[in-house]
Amino acid sequence: MILQALVKEYESLAEQGKVSQPGWCQAKVSYEINLYADGRIKQIICLKKEKEIGKKKVLIPKTMKVPQMVTRSSGIAANFLCDNSKYLLGIDAEGTSGRIMDCFLAAKEKHLSVLEGTDGIMAQAVRNFFKNWNPESAQECPELKEQWEGLTDGGNLVFGMNEFYAQDDLEIQKMWNTSQSETEKETSGICLVTGNYGPISRIHRSIKGVPGAQSSGAALVSFNAPAFESYGKEQSYNAPVGKYAEFAYTTALNYLLGQEEYRFQLGDTRVVFWAESGEEAYQDFFASFLEPKPDNEEMLKAVFAGLKKQKYLDLDQFELNPNQKFYILGLAPNAARLAVRFFYEDSFGNILKHLAEHYQRIEIVKPVWEQNSYLGIRDMLAETVNQKAKDKNPISNMASMVLQAILAGNRYPASLYTDTMIRIRAEQGNVTWKKAAILKAYLIQNYHLEKGEHYMGLNEGCKEEAYVLGRLFAMLEAIQMDANPGIKATIRDRYFNSACATPAIVFPILFKLKNSHIKKLERDNPSAKIYYEKQIMEIMGKLGEKMPNRLTLEEQGQFDLGYYHQMQKKYEKREEK
Structure with a gap:
């Protein structure tokens, strides 16, 4: 279901020209190796652009359309026209070595093979480069020495000549597409996503853009141990997904995860959403x-x-x-893989x-x-x-x-x-308006608390004991605050939690404190004393003869809600005055 929805999204994006066609992908490129026609390095051009992120300015690699890149977990596998310095130049920060030389030789073999028989100027320049370049003499090349640190930091490099990139050359594109169709004659079967018969993808491309997952990308579909295989089907042949469907769903998902305005973080879950159209x-x-x-x-x-x-x-x-069908997908990191938190349609x-x-x-x-x-x-x-x-x-x-x-x-x-x-x-x-709103929504949806506008603000007609006790506590606190202007700690700091859980034990103590506060009000503000006594009598009239010994978790939420509403009513009256 998820893969089918992503394949449809890819087809919609492809119609709009927002994603690459099969055999191509989008990659972040840091530098261009600009060549002469004979394959010699003319200059190294930095493609990074300065971008302001927060209060800092950082250099961001350029996103470019390049030939489809391979999935590398271990071993040596070269990309075509776009790769890091180990493959295209045969060097890293320390220079060259046996394994790095093997990477370069793999890239050399791939480029000479794909570009064999072409007469184009750009293609010949790339072929000449691989024929003549010697990684062991790289440190003697002045063009490389100037950019050595940036070139070998692991970013992608591409070839170019004058003001054109090699991957944009029409003849090279034709050669690459031809080579792709020739190498796709692998294991065939029925694709579980499209239902079509054709080449099955052995390894699925990585998905990037999920925080907490590997920076190089994580797999959404993968099998890495015999315990997960069945009927002798190894790797992703165990759940056959056609090469087209694999390319489509990975391209669409990587595109969605790359759109800042259409994704958001929820805990450790990256959420993306899209319409079928x-x-x-x-x-x-x-x-x-x-x-x-x-x-x-x-x-x-x-x-x-x-x-x-x-x-x-x-x-x-x-x-x-x-x-219109609408999809919401939540992905969480899980080592080298992605976990699907939820998928909603x-x-x-x-x-x-x-x-x-x-x-x-x-x-x-x-x-x-x-x-x-x-x-x-x-x-x-x-x-x-x-x-x-x-x-x-x-x-x-x-x-x-x-x-x-x-x-x-x-x-x-x-x-x-x-x-x-x-x-x-x-x-x-400390019942803030946000916490009170959560309690209200939960009690309405899960416990069928009375709906409508009765709990938008103070519900003076409510006779639920827990709600009324919350109102009563708020009123007792208000009396203390008016009797002692500027007080820093109130009965809320000491008694709120216990009053909410065991009211029959705590409220008698609070009433004793209230009596001393009322005496002080009677001396300093007689009209306030009369107001509060009327309010207390009105609230007490909604309670039974005996206070409950304990309140359930549901009732404690109603207590908090009553407390919040009564306190807001008090502030509302002050604002009116």
């Missing part, structure tokens, strides 16, 4: 839904309103089709609908200084982690399960709720 408008729209910002919130509100009426908006004069309309429902559940009254109307998914997950810790990433499998639940409209994973509660306890009851 290949239209980027769907990706743009989906990306804006994942990370709502003040500059796109009006558009999202309009979309949410349209979804309720079964209407869909145009985006930059492009009509969005709600029935649905219509674009359904995905937007589930995202809208999630944002509606998580909406809550906020402090006046908060500018964002919506809490993005990554910001939400950040609330489950100690932001003072060295590792600020949420638990990997929890993060991916949360995204899956949101996309499919399913129940949130319990770890989202428990990790949020743990952070609240660790911070002595």
Whole structure:
């Protein structure tokens, strides 16, 4: 299913001219070996460009279309026209050696073989270079000595002459394509992806762009031990994927992972997404839904309103089709391989609908200084982690399960709720609006807490004991704060966690403290004393004769929510005054 979707994406991208044709690929190239017609080195040209990343300026290699590069895990295997200094020049930082000379000889044999019989000027220049170049005398070449350190740092090199690159020469391209068709006569079979009969790929190309995986790339499909093989089928013949399908899915996935605006990191998982049609408008729209910002919130509100009426908006004069298939893939590093965290497929309309429902559940009254109307998914997950810790990433499998639940409209994973509660306890009851929003969304979706606007802000009509106790605690804290202006530590710092878990034990202590605070208010601010006593009586009237000894985990979340709502109501009244 994943490979089939990626093959379709490749075909859409190929139609738009965004990816290479079979036999070719995109590679990062650091230097050009510029040649004379007789094969001598004319000069070494640096192709790196300066780019500002954060506050630093770094040199970035140039991305170029080059002949398909081989997959190297061990042994010697040369690429055509694009490779590192060991293969094209026979040198590394220390000079040359026996193994490095073998690499150069492998490249020499490949280039002379592919370019045999050609009369083109560029092809002859490359052939002459390999015939005449001696790696042992490389250190005597003044053109190399000037760029020696950069040339031997492992980056790719290409050949060129005057202002043209060898891989752009039409005759060389023709020779390369011919050589590819001749070497593809290998093991044949039925491709599991396309269903067509043809050459089967023995080794699949590496996938790059997943943080934590090998920098040289990691495999999505591979077999590296006899235990994984069956019926005598070795390596990837065990799960036959045709050469075309292998090239297509690896090219498409590498392209998607290379697009910064259409990927994002969720814990250790790299998430990419695309529409079956290949239209980027769907990706743009989906990306804006994942990370709502003040500059796109009006558009999202309009979309949410349209979804309720079964209407869909145009985006930059492009009509969005709600029935368009949309794919979301999560990949995580696993040594030399990639692990698929999740793969989700649905219509674009359904995905937007589930995202809208999630944002509606998580909406809550906020402090006046908060500018964002919506809490993005990554910001939400950040609330489950100690932001003072060295590792600020949420638990990997929890993060991916949360995204899956949101996309499919399913129940949130319990770890989202428990990790949020743990952070609240660790911070002595610091229930921020983001944490309160998570609790609200979880309780609505998983425990069927009353929906609608009743829990958007303070629900004064609610008679749930846990919620009312949270309100009561907030009111007792407010009395203490008004009685002692400028106090640095309140009852929240000392009693919140225990009051939330065992209210029957803690609240009698809090009421004793309240009485002393009320006496102080009676002396300093009589009107405040009357207000608070009325509020306490109103809240106590919603409780039973006996406080519960313990609150369940679900009830503790309601306690926190009641506390947050009551505190926000207090600040709201101050702002009105």
